[in-house]
Amino acid sequence: MLHLARTAAMPRKRALQTCSDWLNVKFILRGPMPEFCSFLVFKPSEIDLIHSIFAAANWSTRDIPDPSMRYAFSERGMSELSQASALKDIGIRREGQQEGRLLLLETEQAEADNIIQLVCAANLILEGFPFVKNPPTSGFKLPDDEADRRTTFENVFRSDGFFQWFTYRETLPVAVAIAAEAWRDRKLVYAIxxxxxxxxxxxxxxxxxxxxxxxxxxxxxxxxxxxxxxxxxxxxxxxxxxxxxxxxxxxxxxxxxxxxxxxxxxxxxxxxxxxxxxxxxxxxxxxxxxxxxxxxxxxxxxxxxxxxxxxxxxxxxxxxxxxxxxxxxxxxxxxxxxxxxxxxxxxxxxxxxxxxxxxxxxxxxxxxxxxxxxxxxxxxxxxxx
Incomplete structure (x- = not known):
């Protein structure tokens, strides 16, 4: 059993006195939470808002540069590639262009899948028509090892099939808010x-x-x-x-x-x-x-x-x-x-x-x-x- 209170025999620097210390201990004992690629891509200027919405629903998230490189954002708008084979032609991004931010979910597989599916369903309701064909239906578990991740990014995410799963829609921030609002109400989730x-x-x-x-x-x-x-x-x-x-x-x-x-x-x-x-x-x-x-x-x-x-x-x-x-x-x-x-x-x-x-x-x-x-x-x- 772990005792968090400091004792006379325990040096001050080793005493676990805060809640965050306890969370760190649990992290060490259980290991890091798995991370799942959501395939949901956001404008760099919107990603902080997305994290705030997810935090309000007690979902743990972070973001990385979109490894598919499917989208480029600038003040003038957004450009999109439809096929992975076009990646070899894009060269260096033009001045002022930024790659999108890919949302990662730090949770278990079942919850990650349910979150992704709910966001995609909410976005379909917002748009009122299935403009996105074959939207993501589950998260992709990312390897813990960084070298393995890079291999996944290059050989899986940048190949046709998975490449088309990466999704950006202008309505996605509101779809995330709908999903976050509905999450605690199972009837509302089913309605969506x-x-x-x-x-x-x-x-x-x-x-x-x-x-x-x-x-x-x-x-x-x-x-x-x-x-x-x-x-x-x-x-x-x-x-x-x-x-x-x-x-x-x-x-x-x-x-x-x-x-x-x-x-x-x-x-x-x-x-x-x-x-x-x-x-x-x-x-x-x-x-x-x-x-x-x-x-x-x-x-x-x-x-x-x-x-x-x-x-x-x-x-x-x-x-x-x-x-x-x-x-x-x-x-x-x-x-x-x-x-x-x-x-x-x-x-x-x-x-x-x-x-x-x-x-x-x-x-x-x-x-x-x-x-x-x-x-x-x-x-x-x-x-x-």
């Missing part, structure tokens, strides 16, 4: 992964939903397999909402609507629903654009959408402003009646716009619960500075 898988199953680029593109996609498909993919994407998006405990809680004894022929919320359902949103840090009075384009071939529920967005023209663009409780209710309707069970005759009428709407509702709820809705790196510096 479910929505990320929804985007991977089916999604459209966010900018293609801009009103200037009007109806950018075919609204429905005749392919049976497409109906299944669309349904799975909607199911995952709504399941993410359920993980947050933000679904509608109604029953035969307490129905969600009162009256006949039109939808009017039952206050006994709506008022507690709004309170759950508030407790999650989400404004229940917030509205969301429910994207509706082209001919009126949607399901009957769309007849309830009677508040046009400012940019709607009533023909090609029929987007509607929908309250957050109503939007969640619509997502549940899609899931309950057309996608989660045996398909109905209305299921083939679903398509990319319904998928996008359900994903946008789940995205808003997740980012708002993390207190990171419409938050970017500049704001993160103020929070973690």
């Amino acid at each position: 992964h479910k929505l990320a898988h929804s985007y991977e199953t089916e999604s459209v680029t966010p900018w293609s939903m801009h009103p200037r593109f009007k109806q950018a996609f075919q609204k429905h498909s005749v392919d049976f397999s497409s109906h299944v993919v669309t349904s799975v994407a909607i199911n995952l998006a709504y399941s993410a909402i359920e993980e947050l405990d933000l679904g509608v809680k109604a029953s035969p004894k307490k129905p969600r609507t009162i009256g006949q022929g039109t939808f009017v919320w039952n206050p006994e359902v709506l008022d507690p629903f709004k309170e759950r949103l508030r407790k999650a840090g989400i404004d229940p009075e917030k509205t969301i654009d429910w994207v509706t384009r082209g001919d009126q071939t949607e399901i009957d529920i769309y007849k309830m959408l009677d508040d046009p967005s400012d940019h709607s023209d009533g023909v090609d663009i029929r987007d509607r402003q929908v309250s957050l409780p109503d939007a969640i209710n619509f997502c549940e309707y899609l899931r309950n009646t057309m996608t989660a069970h045996a398909f109905s005759s209305d299921t083939p009428r679903l398509g990319p716009y319904e998928v996008y709407n359900a994903q946008q509702v789940a995205r808003l709820l997740i980012l708002s619960k993390c207190n990171l809705w419409n938050t970017w790196t500049k704001e993160l510096r103020r929070r973690y500075g």
